Amino acid sequence: MATQRPPVSEKALLILLATVQFAHIMDFMVMMPLGPQLMRELDIGPERFSGMVAAYTFAAGIVGLLAAPFMDRFDRRKLLLFCFAGFIIGTLACALAHTAAALTQARIICGAFGGVSGALIMAIVSDVVPPERRAAGMGIVMTAFSAAAALGVPLGLYLAQKFTWETPFFVIVGIGIVTWLSLWYYLPPIRDHLKVSTTLRGEAFWALLRNANAGWALMFIFMLVLGHMIMIPLLSPYLVHNLGLPEEHLSLVYLIGGCLTIFTSPWVGRLADRLGRIQVLGIMIIVAAGVVLTITHAPHLPTVAILSLSGLFFIFASGRFVPAQAIGSLAVPQSQRGAFMSLNACVRDLGAGVAASLAGFMVTTAPTGELVHYNRIGYVAVAASALSYWIGTRVRTQDIVVPSSIAS
Secondary structure (H helix, E strand, O other): OOOOOOOOOHHHHHHHHHHHHHHHHHHHHOOOOOHHHHHHHOOOOHHHHHHHHHHHHHHHHHHHHHHHHHHHHOOHHHHHHHHHHHHHHHHHHHHHOOOHHHHHHHHHHHHHHHHHHHHHHHHHHHHHOOHHHHHHHHHHHHHHHHHHHHHHHHHHHHHHHHOOOOHHHHHHHHHHHHHHHHHHHHOOOOOHHHHOOHHHHHHHHHHHHHOHHHHHHHHHHHHHHHHHHOOOOOHHHHHHHOOOOOHHHHHHHHHHHHHHHHHHHHHHHHHHHHHOHHHHHHHHHHHHHHHHHHHHOOOOOOHHHHHHHHHHHHHHHHHOHHHHHHHHHOOOOHHHHHHHHHHHHHHHHHHHHHHHHHHHHHOEEOOOOOEEOHHHHHHHHHHHHHHHHHHHOOOOOOOOOOOOOOOO
16 A cells, blocks of 8 residues: 655755755765865875765766666656665765775765765756746755755764764764655655656657757856865865864854855845846856955965855855756756756766866875965866856756747
């Protein structure tokens, strides 16, 4: 007998999906501030650590690419439950890893399942939220980033410092299990995309690969992610060794930035729905460029100044992705959306992997511990973001309500 599930409102569904994203993002983000501790305890350098970060994103990108042709062939609920379970198992493997090699392998498992789960979440949002509210819906789901930064990362750092670096991953496993059970009970079947025949879905996927508009959208997200993620892997060591932030205050960077964006992400989404997605994206990119160049060229600063700059970075650099996700979600019709969101996640993760690898290649460590040439990362970040805006202006909206008088 089928389980009778209670009805769930649009807002409640978005909050549930945001909780799944919280687990994904906490798992990914907690690696960054753990960098100094992991490098000490596992006896690895910045390049090897950047490789660990890249392993997650490359795995997510490659598996996302392989999964894209099949994304629209399954009930999104069942597929999300399966992939999220795999992600939980991968995170448990991280907690049980005691060597750099084992941790890298576990990160690959997390990336493989986490990347597909993230794509499914965005596809579900695109399916259940009307276009006129979609940017706001994306903003709610993306508050998971803020919550993970404000709550998850500081908690993870505290537990790692008090116990061991493995402890945060055990906590994520616990959060994941509770969230998985909530998904199983509350998330309704999502099958509207299955009304299209299997043959047509296959044709739609190959049509998607030939779709120039989808191509522009994928290039758009790749460049935007590259411009963002090239800053992230080595940001914590840079703030500590170059700008003079005490390591014990590192959690405040994520706490303050996350708390700020919890409120600003939904506001950016509503602003994008009202003023225009590409217009708001442009504002975010311009302000973020100023913040990025200031951070990457700053001398030693007081702790208050560092926390203020990092807070602005969280608001505007992360805020770029709220209108960007809405732009991407409208690039293809619903019949292609699952496959497109999988490809979108794949390109996003590959962009993050390229960015992390590029950052490790560009930056070296001085005998004093300072990172050398981090300012060059700022130039690349600004250039990539500016190029992403130009590409974004070429993405056309597909979800258009056609008047009945011309709908023949």
